[in-house]
Amino acid sequence: MSETVYEIRDLRLSFKDLAHKPIFGPAPEIEVLKGLSFDIAKGDVVGVVGGSGSGKSTLGRAMIRLLEPSAGSIRFQGRDITHLDEESLRPLRRKFQMIFQDPMSSLNPRRTVFAIIAAPLRLHGFDQISNRVETALDMVGLPRDFKLRYPHELSGGQRQRIGIARAIATEPEFILADEIVSGLDVSSQAHVLNLLEQLVRDLGLTLAFISHDLSVIRRLCQHTIVLYQGEIVETQQTAELFANPTHSYTRELIDAIPLPNLDQPWV
């Protein structure tokens, strides 16, 4: 029985709807996550799929405690992190990292690549920072002299790779990838995903991959969780999910994918 990295029980998260706040009294709350429960085992690559409004990004951010849940529990490696304060969370943070969707805004435009990758290393007191940065660049297949460049000098695919380098630099055990290839074209997408696959293997990472693209999830993830409007409608081994989708929404998602061939009966 492999060790569980994440244990999520009845996770709920609500946001205040400030657009409809009455003059007197608190703003009404919108519940985005409506009681989610699932486990992620060590070494697993889990896909989290859903349309816009499904809550998948919110779930991701709750898992790495960028947001605090309203109810329920999140256990990371056995430890309850649901309502931990920042001070207690800080030492844990090097163990779970995140890669972001937008290659434009996920890197500070006024810091060099070196500074961007080194920042979390400095924070957590790593030694030999220069070496570690270079190793990280090697692992994502970028030349070492990129460390002096600024983000705007790189392409979208290269920036995403820097984001990956930054995430793996602190030797985390879990990585959350939030729609990391949605803004890239197919060729860059393939490069980035292959890289991710290889790193998961080589570094023994556990990965949660959020995406709306089921085709990519089919390729990358062993397990898939399907979210619809803040609830888990199906969770299954990926191959089984495609072969025998049980929930109608899953079927709808699969049917909606335009395949690059002329046999698929569609429009």
Place this chain on the structure above:
Amino acid sequence: MSFLTINNLSAHIGKRKILRDVSLSVQAGEVCGLVGESGAGKSMIGKAVLGTLPRAIIATGGEIILDGENLQDLTPTQRRQVIGAKTALIPQDPLTALNPSRRVGAQITNRLVDILGWSKSAAQHRALDLLGEVQINDPERVMLCYPHELSGGMRQRLLIAAAFAAEPRLIIADEPTTALDVTVQKQILRLIKEMQNRYGTALLFVTHDLGVVAKVCQSLLVLYEGMVLERTTVQDFFTGPLHPYSRALLETTPKYTDPTGSLTPIPPQILDAVRAEIVAYDQAHAHV
């Protein structure tokens, strides 16, 4: 007779070439796809036709013939009138394409009233009809909404309605479903296809998604760094593309039916070969 013909269009920005001798033709009522990676120049072709190329980009050589008229022969005013009357755009990002401080109904009727000289009531009627055609329930209410009050899918439907409002003969659709999630994309693609059929409009469909091309287009062009690598019908393309780059592109596209096979990056040899083609072209045209 073809409705839109582009012959040997080139463009550059500073020293960088954006388009290299692009030629294409779109028949009346035909859907033609422009496919390529980001930076391939596919959006630029659409912008060149509509006259919305960024000022820093200079189009050289070549001609754009729209409904028999060579756009270069017209004065800027005439060009704007022809383009305004006969073409329309379905943009990529429904959020930024709409003015956030105006009600959406006004943004549809505007074009009809200000540019085509319709009366306000005629324009209102047409707008309501259109909203029905794009399957928006409760069109009277939606007309009065502001963009931020509507979902991404609704906004895109609205933009489609706006595009078809003046019954253009050619529509440039610039990656219209890239910002939408997959179930909404299916609805929108269906809708575009229906409207296009109904109005007999020719469509120049810019996309990087070969799956979308298979569902919507009848012919396509494959572009790489501004150069047309392949120009063929959709039938021929999906049975067996000619150019090795096209084949590699097809391989790289993830297909859930073939999980182990897809996601192979384009082999570097193919990219090198394509770049060599481009270098050869640049050298041959260095004197221009």
Place this chain on the structure above:
Amino acid sequence: MAEARAKITRPIGLRLWLSAGWLIALVLTTLLAPVLAPQDPLAQDLFTSRLPPFWIDGSEPGYPLGSDSLGRDVLSRMMYGGRVALSVALIAGTLTCLLGASLGLIAGYFRGWPDIIISRLVDIWMAFPPVLFAILLIAVLGTGLTSIIIAIVVIDWTRFARVVRAEAIGQGAMDYVASAQVAGHRRFGIMVQEILPNVLPTICVLLTLEMGIAVIVEAILSFVNLSISTDQPTWGGMISEGRLSIHQAWWVLVFPLIILFLTVLSFSQLGEGLKDRFDPVLK
């Protein structure tokens, strides 16, 4: 594939060189005024009154830009007047920037209560008409260099606060800030290390703009004799006096006016020029 970036050639270097050049020359001249000035700026001599500038008949060697009704050398007075102008510009500009930008940054990044308090403060503050406010303050604090500096800082900090706050809010929404939070950085550290560098170009432009404004404010105040003690030459004071003898001795008014204009212009262009030159994103 790299994005297309329009390489529009613009005279970046020229703007920076000209404005920095003028300002450096001005600073040096005013610093070395005791050495460089042809005359004692306060020395009155009715025999040398209303001498024209050197290229007009009737001028005298020791008074290159002419003299005023009391026989005082225009050039020397401008040099000494420049001391006042520059001190006010540099000190008031910097202090205003520090106060306003800090508050703006805190409000924009931390949001919540700090933002509510600071924003309300800015709103209320900006409701006062600035010129009246300035005169009121001077009336209370008395005239003098310190009073002017205090007045400028007190009135103008809101300019920085508003703009910097807006920029900080914008940057705070970026993923690279979220990434720093995920990494575990403390909020204050994020504000300084991630947000500040991205807001700095704007601050830089505003700072030099503020310096130019400070020069104008001082000139206005000295024009109405509310600046430093009336002995010392000030550009505004010279302009005020020059008005009276504009028909007999136009140079007394015109030269300080030109200097004022060039100095304020240089300040505003300096900020833009520095931003163009040093902002890595624009390279």
